[in-house]
Amino acid sequence: MNYTLYIGNKNYSTWSMRPWIVMKYFDIPFNEKLVKFDSFDAGSLFKTTLSSISKYGTVPILMDDDFVITDSLAICEYLAEKHPDLALWPTDIKRRAMARSLVAKMHSGFPAIRNYLPMNIEAEFPEVGQIILRDHSEVKNEIMLLDDLLSSLLISNTSNQNYLFGDFSIADGFYAPMCLRLKNYHIKTSSILADYIDTICHTKGIKDWISEALKEQYFVVMDEPYRLHR
Numbered sequence: 486m487n488y489t490l491y492i493g494n495k496n497y498s499t500w501s502m503r504p505w506i507v508m509k510y511f512d513i514p515f516n517e518k519l520v521k522f523d524s525f526d527a528g529s530l531f532k533t534t535l536s537s538i539s540k541y542g543t544v545p546i547l548m549d550d551d552f553v554i555t556d557s558l559a560i561c562e563y564l565a566e567k568h569p570d571l572a573l574w575p576t577d578i579k580r581r582a583m584a585r586s587l588v589a590k591m592h593s594g595f596p597a598i599r600n601y602l603p604m605n606i607e608a609e610f611p612e613v614g615q616i617i618l619r620d621h622s623e624v625k626n627e628i629m630l631l632d633d634l635l636s637s638l639l640i641s642n643t644s645n646q647n648y649l650f651g652d653f654s655i656a657d658g659f660y661a662p663m664c665l666r667l668k669n670y671h672i673k674t675s676s677i678l679a680d681y682i683d684t685i686c687h688t689k690g691i692k693d694w695i696s697e698a699l700k701e702q703y704f705v706v707m708d709e710p711y712r713l714h715r
């Protein structure tokens with residue numbers, strides 16, 4: 486087993502962040518290949534670099550020797566099966582089903598939060614957060630649902646670990662980028678969720694992703710068209 490994980494810019498790429506932090510948290514060794522975003526046009530450097538590896542044209546991509554897996558969730562499921570000793574999912578069957586439901590919700594849901602509050606780890610946007618909440622009730626509604634889903638799990642947690650299902654799992658890996666969005670746009674949450682966001686920001690692996698995102702010395706014009714420098 487020889488893993489290589491292809492990812493996008495750490496500052497922006499929520500999808501890349503998920504398997505990366507899961508692998509770091511569980512000490513699964515891998516080589517990292519960062520393919521910088523320039524644009525997502527067919528002729529972009531990003532797309533042409535990926536085209537020799539996968540037809541899907543997105544990151545993350547995991548290679549296990551020469552076997553290619555695309556999609557953050559498929560990658561995490563593959564890793565969970567390859568490393569059954571590591572409990573990447575909760576060990577109890579019902580809690581595992583709950584964790585998978587929650588991850589499925591993140592994988593295909595929360596479109597308004599994704600659209601209006603893109604992850605940008607090195608920036609703080611308190612005013613933008615307020616304007617988005619004022620003008621887009623769909624964002625507000627999704628944040629209320631998110632808070633409700635996560636805090637009801639956290640409040641019933643009897644473990645001494647402050648993660649969604651007690652010990653850190655793939656579910657936390659999937660919700661970590663959401664925590665960083667809420668933090669950077671200064672979105673007010675319940676105190677239970679605020680504590681969880683703090684735990685996430687200080688979690689092994691996630692701390693490294695954040696500090697490496699802060700060190701990236703470039704910004705992406707398609708993401709921040711009005712920016713002049715970083």
Ligand SMILES: N[C@@H](CCC(=O)N[C@@H](CS)C(=O)NCC(=O)O)C(=O)O
Pocket residue numbers: 493497498499500501525542543544545555556557558
């Ligand atoms: N469902 C995919 C989504 C991956 C995805 O959209 N990645 C973005 C970067 S964060 C990408 O590569 N976008 C290129 C494009 O949309 O053409 C996953 O979970 O891996």
